[in-house]
Amino acid sequence: MQEDPTQETSEALPAVVEPVALAAPASKRGRGRPRKNDAAPLTLEKIKLPRGRQAGYRVPTFADLDELTVEDFSFVRGVVNGMSPHDAYARFYGNIHFDSQGAPLVPHGATLKTTFDQLEQRILATAQASEDKRLQLAAAVISQTIPDEGAEADKRDINEIYEAWFDSLPSADYYGEAELPARFQEYLQDNGIEIRAALSSEVSRAVIIDRKVKAINELQTILAYRPRPDADTSIWLAGTLASTLAQMQITTLRQLVKFIGATGRNWHRKVPRLGPIRAARLQAWLSEHADTVGRIQNTGPAWAPYVPLKSALVPLKRASGSVVDLVPEPGGALALPASHRPGWDIAPLELLQVPARLDGQEGLFRVRGPNLYEAKTDLDAITVWLRSFQVADKTRTFEAYRREAERFLIWCYSIAHVAVSSVSIGHAQAYQAFLKQIPAELIGADRVTRDDPRWKPWRGQLSAKSQTYALTVIKLMYQALMRHAYLTGNPFSSLKSEAVMDRTMDTSRSLNTGDVEWLNKLMERRKQSAKNGASEQNAIEGAEAPCPTLMQARTRRLDLLLELLLRTGMRLEEVATSDASSIATAEVDGHPAPGHFVMEVVGKGKKVRTIYLPAKVKELIDLHHHDVERLIEKAEGPHSPRLLAFRSERPLISSLTGFATNTSMAPANTGNRAFALGKHGIYKTLKHFLRTAAKRDLTTLKREHAKVKTALTSATKQGDVKEVARLQVEVRRLAEDAKVALRRMTFSTHWMRHTFAKEVIRRNPGSDGLNQAKHALGHASIATTGAYLRQDASSLVKAMAKVNPLGT
Incomplete structure (x- = not known):
C-alpha cells in the first residue's frame, strides 16, 4: 500500500525534476552600441528593470510529490516506446509544468536524460523490493537493455511488417509475450519474407520494447500514486x-x-x-x-458558450407553410404545437388522427351491418387485425404488417384522399404505380423514433421484390376485412404483380472442401497458441494452472461454435436461446445408444424439434461449461451464488465477459438470461475470427502480388519470354486466391447452416435425405429444403459433361 506523501520517509527517493527556470531576456543592443566585452561596467543605478514580473515567471499550481505518479510512468513509457524525451515530457507533464502562457515548460535535454534515468531506476527499485512475484517479473523485463537502433529504412521496414502482423491477430492476448518472437519468425518463414541481420536485430528490439511497455503498464497499475476523490x-x-x-x-x-x-x-x-x-x-x-x-x-446552461450575436438587415420573407400552430387542448388550459399532436397526414399508425370524412364510416364498400371486428371506422378494423399477430406473439410479422399498413393509410389520406373502405381497383392500381416512384418528402434517411417529428414512412425507393411484398400485405389485409364482414370486396385481388427474379434463398453461400480445410488449419493454429499460452502460465506459477486461461476458454468456445453450427445446422437464434438441460442419450430401435445424443430446440414459430448431437459436440459443451465454472470459482470462490446460478441455467453458449480480472463480476449484457451469450455476441465472435483470418490471408496475397508485378515488369524489360509467361500465370493465381480470401471475409453463421444442409443431402441422396434435412433444419415446407437441390449443380455438371452427340 502506498504511503501518504505528506509523511516523512526514512529513505528519500529522488523527486521529479523541477523545470529549469527561464533565463532573463538579454538587453537589445542599439545601433552603434559597443559590444559586451568593450562596454563599460554598468552600475546598479544604470540598469532599468521592466515593471512587473520577469519573463517566464509562473505561480506554481501543483505540489511536488516524492511518489511515483501516473505522469511519471507515462513519461518513461513514452520514451521507451520511441518518443523523444522532449515530446514525452511536454505531452505527459504539460498540465503540471507550464509557463505563464500555458505552454509546456520542458527542461534542458541533459536534465531530461537525467530525469528519465532516475525515474526508470526508481520504478525498477520499487518493483524489485516488492514481494509480489508479478512485480519482480516485470522488473526483470524493464532491466533488459534495448538494442541499438538500426538504420531508418530497416527500422521502418521491419516495424511495418511487425505492426501489420500484430494488428492481424484476433486480439492483443492471442499470443503470450514469451512466444511473440517465435510466432513472428514463423510468420516471416511461412510468407517467405527474408530479413537481413540488421532487420533481425530490429525484430529483437521491437519485441523487447513491446515487453518493456507492457511491464511498465502492469507496474503503473499497482505502483502509481493516483489522486483520489477524498484526497486533500x-x-x-x-x-x-x-x-x-x-x-x-x-x-x-x-x-x-x-x-x-x-x-x-x-x-x-x-x-x-x-x-x-x-x-x-x-x-x-x-x-x-x-x-x-x-x-x-x-x-448545462453554465457551460454553454456565448457566441457574439450577429445582426444583419434582411428583407422580410413570406411565412412558409411549415409554421407551427398552437392547438388548444380540451378545456382550454393548455395549447401544444400541432407537430407534437397526432396527425393524419404523415404520422405512425398509433398517432394517426383521421378526419371524419375519411374515417370509413360511410365507405363505399362497407358492409351495412355488424362486423366481427366490432369496428366503427377503418382504423379500428385495421388495428384489431394487426393486434391478432401481436397477441399470437408473432412480433416480426406484426412489425412488418404494421409498416405496410401505415404506409398504405398515409397514401390514402395524404395522397389519394380516400377512405380505406372506399378504395377501388383504380385506387389500387394508382398505389401500385406510386410504389414505383415514392416522393422524396415521404422518405427519411435518418433513423429516428416513431414519435419523432422527423419520422417518415419510407427509408428509400423500393425494389421490385419489396413492391410485390407491400402489395401482398395490403391484399391480405383486405382479405381479412372481407372475411370478418367489414368490407364487400378486395380491390387488390385483381392486381398483376411485376415478375421479379426468385431470390428466396441463396444456398450457394456455403463452405466447400477448400474452405473446410482452411478452417481446420485455423483452429489448429488457434489451439496450439492457446496451449503455448497455458504452458507459459504454468512455467510462471510453477505448477499446472488450476484455471484455464481466458484464451483457452475462448478457443474451446469457438471450437464448440463451429462444430455446433456445422454439425447440427441450428439457426443463430436457436443457438443463443438453447440450454443443455434438454440433452439426452439417443435411442436407436428402442434402445439407448451410448455416445449419441439428441437435444430439443425451439425454432421459428415456437415449434419444437429434436436434433442429433454428435458425441464430439457434447464433449465440447461439457468442456465449455467446465471452463466457465472454473473461471467463476477463480474469481469468486467455490460457493459463489453465480456458480450455483450458472449450474442451474447452463446455456448452450456462455458469455465470458468479466473473466479477465479476478474481481467480482456483474452479469454480462447478454439478453434475458444472465449467462448466455446472445445472438449478437455469437455472431460477432465467429465473424471476427473468420474475417480477421481471411483479411490476414488477403494482406499476404497483396504483398506477394506486388512482388510478382515488380518481377514481371523487370522480366518484360529484359525480354525474358519464359519468365514473363510464368509470372503472368502467377499473377492470375494470386488474383484467384484473392477472390477466395474476399469471399471468406463474408463467412457468417448462416453459411454454416447451408453447409450442413448440403452435406445432409449429399450423403443421403433421394427423398429420404431431403426429408431428413427438412426435419433437421426445421423447415415448414419441403420446397424450402428443395432449394438446396436446385442450387447444387454438381451432379448436373458431371452428367452433362459426358454428353457428346457429335463424338468429337
Whole structure:
C-alpha cells in the first residue's frame, strides 16, 4: 500500500525534476552600441528593470510529490516506446509544468536524460523490493537493455511488417509475450519474407520494447500514486492555491470537481489569483484522472458558450407553410404545437388522427351491418387485425404488417384522399404505380423514433421484390376485412404483380472442401497458441494452472461454435436461446445408444424439434461449461451464488465477459438470461475470427502480388519470354486466391447452416435425405429444403459433361 506523501520517509527517493527556470531576456543592443566585452561596467543605478514580473515567471499550481505518479510512468513509457524525451515530457507533464502562457515548460535535454534515468531506476527499485512475484517479473523485463537502433529504412521496414502482423491477430492476448518472437519468425518463414541481420536485430528490439511497455503498464497499475476523490487538495496542489481553496471550503479533490461542474466554464473567476490559463491546465489534469477523482459535469446552461450575436438587415420573407400552430387542448388550459399532436397526414399508425370524412364510416364498400371486428371506422378494423399477430406473439410479422399498413393509410389520406373502405381497383392500381416512384418528402434517411417529428414512412425507393411484398400485405389485409364482414370486396385481388427474379434463398453461400480445410488449419493454429499460452502460465506459477486461461476458454468456445453450427445446422437464434438441460442419450430401435445424443430446440414459430448431437459436440459443451465454472470459482470462490446460478441455467453458449480480472463480476449484457451469450455476441465472435483470418490471408496475397508485378515488369524489360509467361500465370493465381480470401471475409453463421444442409443431402441422396434435412433444419415446407437441390449443380455438371452427340 502506498504511503501518504505528506509523511516523512526514512529513505528519500529522488523527486521529479523541477523545470529549469527561464533565463532573463538579454538587453537589445542599439545601433552603434559597443559590444559586451568593450562596454563599460554598468552600475546598479544604470540598469532599468521592466515593471512587473520577469519573463517566464509562473505561480506554481501543483505540489511536488516524492511518489511515483501516473505522469511519471507515462513519461518513461513514452520514451521507451520511441518518443523523444522532449515530446514525452511536454505531452505527459504539460498540465503540471507550464509557463505563464500555458505552454509546456520542458527542461534542458541533459536534465531530461537525467530525469528519465532516475525515474526508470526508481520504478525498477520499487518493483524489485516488492514481494509480489508479478512485480519482480516485470522488473526483470524493464532491466533488459534495448538494442541499438538500426538504420531508418530497416527500422521502418521491419516495424511495418511487425505492426501489420500484430494488428492481424484476433486480439492483443492471442499470443503470450514469451512466444511473440517465435510466432513472428514463423510468420516471416511461412510468407517467405527474408530479413537481413540488421532487420533481425530490429525484430529483437521491437519485441523487447513491446515487453518493456507492457511491464511498465502492469507496474503503473499497482505502483502509481493516483489522486483520489477524498484526497486533500494540499497533497496535490501548491500551497498557495490549496490555501485559497480551503478558504472557500474546498479541501478535497471531490469538492473541487463538484465546484467546477456546478460553477461552469468560468469557474476560475470565483478563485482569487488563479487565472484562466492555470485553471485550464488544472481542469485538464482533473479530466485526465476522471476515472479516480470523478468526471466534471460540464453540461448545462453554465457551460454553454456565448457566441457574439450577429445582426444583419434582411428583407422580410413570406411565412412558409411549415409554421407551427398552437392547438388548444380540451378545456382550454393548455395549447401544444400541432407537430407534437397526432396527425393524419404523415404520422405512425398509433398517432394517426383521421378526419371524419375519411374515417370509413360511410365507405363505399362497407358492409351495412355488424362486423366481427366490432369496428366503427377503418382504423379500428385495421388495428384489431394487426393486434391478432401481436397477441399470437408473432412480433416480426406484426412489425412488418404494421409498416405496410401505415404506409398504405398515409397514401390514402395524404395522397389519394380516400377512405380505406372506399378504395377501388383504380385506387389500387394508382398505389401500385406510386410504389414505383415514392416522393422524396415521404422518405427519411435518418433513423429516428416513431414519435419523432422527423419520422417518415419510407427509408428509400423500393425494389421490385419489396413492391410485390407491400402489395401482398395490403391484399391480405383486405382479405381479412372481407372475411370478418367489414368490407364487400378486395380491390387488390385483381392486381398483376411485376415478375421479379426468385431470390428466396441463396444456398450457394456455403463452405466447400477448400474452405473446410482452411478452417481446420485455423483452429489448429488457434489451439496450439492457446496451449503455448497455458504452458507459459504454468512455467510462471510453477505448477499446472488450476484455471484455464481466458484464451483457452475462448478457443474451446469457438471450437464448440463451429462444430455446433456445422454439425447440427441450428439457426443463430436457436443457438443463443438453447440450454443443455434438454440433452439426452439417443435411442436407436428402442434402445439407448451410448455416445449419441439428441437435444430439443425451439425454432421459428415456437415449434419444437429434436436434433442429433454428435458425441464430439457434447464433449465440447461439457468442456465449455467446465471452463466457465472454473473461471467463476477463480474469481469468486467455490460457493459463489453465480456458480450455483450458472449450474442451474447452463446455456448452450456462455458469455465470458468479466473473466479477465479476478474481481467480482456483474452479469454480462447478454439478453434475458444472465449467462448466455446472445445472438449478437455469437455472431460477432465467429465473424471476427473468420474475417480477421481471411483479411490476414488477403494482406499476404497483396504483398506477394506486388512482388510478382515488380518481377514481371523487370522480366518484360529484359525480354525474358519464359519468365514473363510464368509470372503472368502467377499473377492470375494470386488474383484467384484473392477472390477466395474476399469471399471468406463474408463467412457468417448462416453459411454454416447451408453447409450442413448440403452435406445432409449429399450423403443421403433421394427423398429420404431431403426429408431428413427438412426435419433437421426445421423447415415448414419441403420446397424450402428443395432449394438446396436446385442450387447444387454438381451432379448436373458431371452428367452433362459426358454428353457428346457429335463424338468429337
